[in-house]
Amino acid sequence: MSKTLMAMLQYDSWSSHYDDQFMRQNKYAAPREAFNAVAARTDVARSNLRMLDVGCGTGLLSEEFRRANPDAFIAGIDLSSGMLREFRKKNVANELVQGSITGRLPFHDASFDLAASTGVFELITRPANVIAEMSRVVRKNGLVAFTSPHNWFDRPNTLEKYTPSLTALANWIDRGRSHREAYMEHAMRSSGIEPVETRQFIGYQKNGGKAPYQLYIGRKLDKS
Numbered sequence: 001m002s003k004t005l006m007a008m009l010q011y012d013s014w015s016s017h018y019d020d021q022f023m024r025q026n027k028y029a030a031p032r033e034a035f036n037a038v039a040a041r042t043d044v045a046r047s048n049l050r051m052l053d054v055g056c057g058t059g060l061l062s063e064e065f066r067r068a069n070p071d072a073f074i075a076g077i078d079l080s081s082g083m084l085r086e087f088r089k090k091n092v093a094n095e096l097v098q099g100s101i102t103g104r105l106p107f108h109d110a111s112f113d114l115a116a117s118t119g120v121f122e123l124i125t126r127p128a129n130v131i132a133e134m135s136r137v138v139r140k141n142g143l144v145a146f147t148s149p150h151n152w153f154d155r156p157n158t159l160e161k162y163t164p165s166l167t168a169l170a171n172w173i174d175r176g177r178s179h180r181e182a183y184m185e186h187a188m189r190s191s192g193i194e195p196v197e198t199r200q201f202i203g204y205q206k207n208g209g210k211a212p213y214q215l216y217i218g219r220k221l222d223k224s
């Protein structure tokens, strides 16, 4: 079975209880953390704001932006039809696309003020490609924000401890290199994004453990 199909089926079956289980029981904090950090750097309430939620799932991150800006244009893309079905029920997004984020994103160049992704990069083998695409669809001086697991792949069994159901996925993640801070910041700069903030936070809690995440925010360079 392909990795992509595996991820899709896993999230399809999780979708109807994802919000309750992950956000409320596991205190999933990434969407709120990313929103707050972005809101500290740009006027999220401004009219005509255009935001892309990359690997949007059930829309927890988009909901934060919608609460702050009822008029924003919010688009999302995700592989899982189940997660997108839950997102649609909320009536939060203007446009939702089912598709993979590992290839070319189905959006025009420079068509968003902001592209953000939470809780997704740990499932992606080559985040640099996703960062490059997020950069392409964001306008000059716009923001790119994403979370990434912090040092999960340096320690054996860490992922299993936090997320037993994702153990299989860990087998195909290129552990280490592609999720380190230096790699991420290099990938941002190579894509014309200047890193403006990198910070650690606790992404969620499970089985007595705390899953450390890294939040990255970058600004698309004027001259890229």
Ligand SMILES: C[S@@+](CC[C@H](N)C(=O)[O-])C[C@H]1O[C@@H](n2cnc3c(N)ncnc32)[C@H](O)[C@@H]1O
Binding pocket: 004, 007, 008, 011, 030, 031, 054, 055, 056, 057, 058, 059, 060, 061, 077, 078, 079, 080, 083, 099, 100, 101, 102, 117, 118, 119, 120, 123
């Ligand atoms: C842990 S959920 C996070 C969802 C949402 N961003 C959030 O913060 O709640 C991971 C999401 O990534 C999606 N995903 C995984 N691999 C993907 C890919 N290659 N392309 C698009 N979406 C993908 C899954 O379908 C799932 O909805």
